[in-house]
Amino acid sequence: MRRKLVVGNWKMNGSRLLNAELLAGLDGAGPWVSDVAVCAPYPYLADVALSLQGKRIAWGAQDCSSREAGAYTGDVSAAMLAEFGCKYVIVGHSERRAYHAESDQLVADKAKIALAHNLTPIVCVGETLAEREANQTDVVVKRQMSAVIHTLGHCISQVVVAYEPVWAIGTGKTATPEQAQAVHALLRTQLHAATPKSAEMQLLYGGSVKPDNAATLFSQPDIDGGLIGGASLKVADFAAICRAAG
Ligand code: PEP
Numbered sequence: 001m002r003r004k005l006v007v008g009n010w011k012m013n014g015s016r017l018l019n020a021e022l023l024a025g026l027d028g029a030g031p032w033v034s035d036v037a038v039c040a041p042y043p044y045l046a047d048v049a050l051s052l053q054g055k056r057i058a059w060g061a062q063d064c065s066s067r068e069a070g071a072y073t074g075d076v077s078a079a080m081l082a083e084f085g086c087k088y089v090i091v092g093h094s095e096r097r098a099y100h101a102e103s104d105q106l107v108a109d110k111a112k113i114a115l116a117h118n119l120t121p122i123v124c125v126g127e128t129l130a131e132r133e134a135n136q137t138d139v140v141v142k143r144q145m146s147a148v149i150h151t152l153g154h155c156i157s158q159v160v161v162a163y164e165p166v167w168a169i170g171t172g173k174t175a176t177p178e179q180a181q182a183v184h185a186l187l188r189t190q191l192h193a194a195t196p197k198s199a200e201m202q203l204l205y206g207g208s209v210k211p212d213n214a215a216t217l218f219s220q221p222d223i224d225g226g227l228i229g230g231a232s233l234k235v236a237d238f239a240a241i242c243r244a245a246g
Helices: 016-029 042-052 078-083 094-099 104-116 129-133 137-158 177-192 211-218 235-244
Strands: 005-009 035-039 057-061 088-091 120-125 160-163 203-206 225-228
Touching (some): 005 235, 016 035, 104 120, 104 137, 120 137, 137 177, 160 177, 177 203, 211 235
Parallel strands (some): 005 225, 035 057, 120 160
């Protein structure tokens, strides 16, 4: 039986004061049956670690370098994230693929180095609206997943996958539970060919998940929780989504 996981992606939002209020509110709203985590901007990781130490909410970052260390100005290594107690790191979010031209291989390399530092990479895949309309959804998500499978080999079973259709992120347009389930089933089949542990892997859905659509999405057989952007910034909404996960 797979555990449900709900991860908040704060993106480039927050302040020390707002984060403290948000985390205090979440602490009071739990505990939940599902696993819960928040992925914060780098400068706040020390504060978040202090606030969440000993609590049931894990934390993580939104990206990491594909390199171990060295002359990579502005980058942050997986080793550094591990020092701050991160459990998760998001890699390959569509905003990084789009605004930082991250390739499938770079995303795979980031997932690999994250695992080497005992972080769980949350690998994001998803098609744009144009790709969906051109019936390319399956081709695109399989290509993105395939780069990670080839780079990680049998370690692929240690990642969390997030299917996030780009057209649903921050737009208020959610994939229907059937659309999301179809892609999740496709991904699980692809993972099944790569690892005997595919049935144990957590596959999250992301894209305008809200309190009123979370339960139906999370009840789909291959959807094991969500990666939540906008709604993770509001205590009541994020808490309701965590409750919807069980
Ligand atoms: C995200 O940023 O991963 C995301 C799913 O955002 P939103 O929930 O706002 O669509």
